Amino acid sequence: MRLALPAAFVALLAATPALADVPKVVASIKPVHALVAAIMQGVGEPSLIVRGAASPHTYALRPSDAHALAEADLVFWIGPELEGFLAKPLEATATKATAVELMEAPGVTLLDAREGGAWDPHDHGAGNDHGHDHAHGHGHDEGHEEVNTHVWLDPDNARAMVVAIADALEAKDAAHADAYRANAERTARGLAALDAELKATLAPVQDKPFIVFHDAYQYFEAHYGLNGVGAITVNPERRPSAKRLSDIRAKITSLGAVCVFAEPQFEPALVDTIVQGTKARKGVLDPEGAGLSDGPDLYPTLLRNIAASLKGCLAS
Numbered sequence: 001m002r003l004a005l006p007a008a009f010v011a012l013l014a015a016t017p018a019l020a021d022v023p024k025v026v027a028s029i030k031p032v033h034a035l036v037a038a039i040m041q042g043v044g045e046p047s048l049i050v051r052g053a054a055s056p057h058t059y060a061l062r063p064s065d066a067h068a069l070a071e072a073d074l075v076f077w078i079g080p081e082l083e084g085f086l087a088k089p090l091e092a093t094a095t096k097a098t099a100v101e102l103m104e105a106p107g108v109t110l111l112d113a114r115e116g117g118a119w120d121p122h123d124h125g126a127g128n129d130h131g132h133d134h135a136h137g138h139g140h141d142e143g144h145e146e147v148n149t150h151v152w153l154d155p156d157n158a159r160a161m162v163v164a165i166a167d168a169l170e171a172k173d174a175a176h177a178d179a180y181r182a183n184a185e186r187t188a189r190g191l192a193a194l195d196a197e198l199k200a201t202l203a204p205v206q207d208k209p210f211i212v213f214h215d216a217y218q219y220f221e222a223h224y225g226l227n228g229v230g231a232i233t234v235n236p237e238r239r240p241s242a243k244r245l246s247d248i249r250a251k252i253t254s255l256g257a258v259c260v261f262a263e264p265q266f267e268p269a270l271v272d273t274i275v276q277g278t279k280a281r282k283g284v285l286d287p288e289g290a291g292l293s294d295g296p297d298l299y300p301t302l303l304r305n306i307a308a309s310l311k312g313c314l315a316s
């Protein structure tokens with residue numbers, strides 16, 4: 001039997017905000033997208049700008065991205081120091097979107113970028129490599145005290161970001177406030193459990209020295225008390241000089257680095273050259289989720305994979 005609804009009731013349903021008007025949300029990079037997707041679960045889905053194996057360090061905005069930004073109500077990003085390609089579009093007067101810079105979110109801890117590729121404070125007079133490789137190169141060429149932009153790799157920062165994301169969504173879309181709150185609480189509990197799991201995973205390898213491709217892991221290392229001793233390059237957009245490479249090889253030997261980690265996006269062949277003739281093993285770390293599927297599960301998978309790669313290489 002078909003139930004005929006009174007016309008007035010049908011009109012009321014159509015006008016109920018809960019059934020319509022989910023804000024159009026854009027996220028810059030995969031880890032941010034994952035946290036936003038977790039908070040929007042059951043309500044809607046954010047779209048993502050830096051997709052696939054692309055890196056925010058080398059990304060150029062496409063016309064489809066510009067279109068998504070023009071349509072957006074809310075944009076979540078880390079900040080202009082990381083996603084420089086978003087700075088101008090977000091300032092454009094045609095954009096109606098509220099942009100939420102998560103690096104500035106309350107409770108997010110920031111760390112100053114470490115100096116030099118081997119971040120050794122006593123290394124300053126050692127070579128002429130210092131000047132041009134200085135800092136992360138996200139558009140701040142004159143930078144002095146630059147901030148390391150990879151803030152999402154500290155799970156405490158992720159928890160602070162989750163609160164900021166839920167607040168911004170609620171401000172735009174009060175009709176779904178309860179869903180955003182419940183999702184934020186569930187996500188925060190998940191992050192706390194993940195953190196406890198990773199502390200246990202990493203405890204046995206805390207003292208093992210290792211070298212990374214670029215310094216994306218400072219937050220992760222600080223949070224878990226790990227012993228990262230250097231990076232191959234401070235600027236992943238530039239190929240390191242021959243002198244840098246020989247300096248890194250010398251560091252591997254003098255510091256007894258157990259592993260050298262490549263990244264999926266950036267010249268893994270370079271790592272072969274670097275470890276040749278040393279006792280160091282090779283591994284791969286993915287700081288941005290290049291090889292992972294988008295969605296709410298990406299964030300915990302990203303951190304678990306980093307922990308598993310570190311443990312796998314350093315403990316063997």
Ligand SMILES: [Zn+2]
Binds near residue numbers: 214216236
């Ligand atoms: Zn980076």
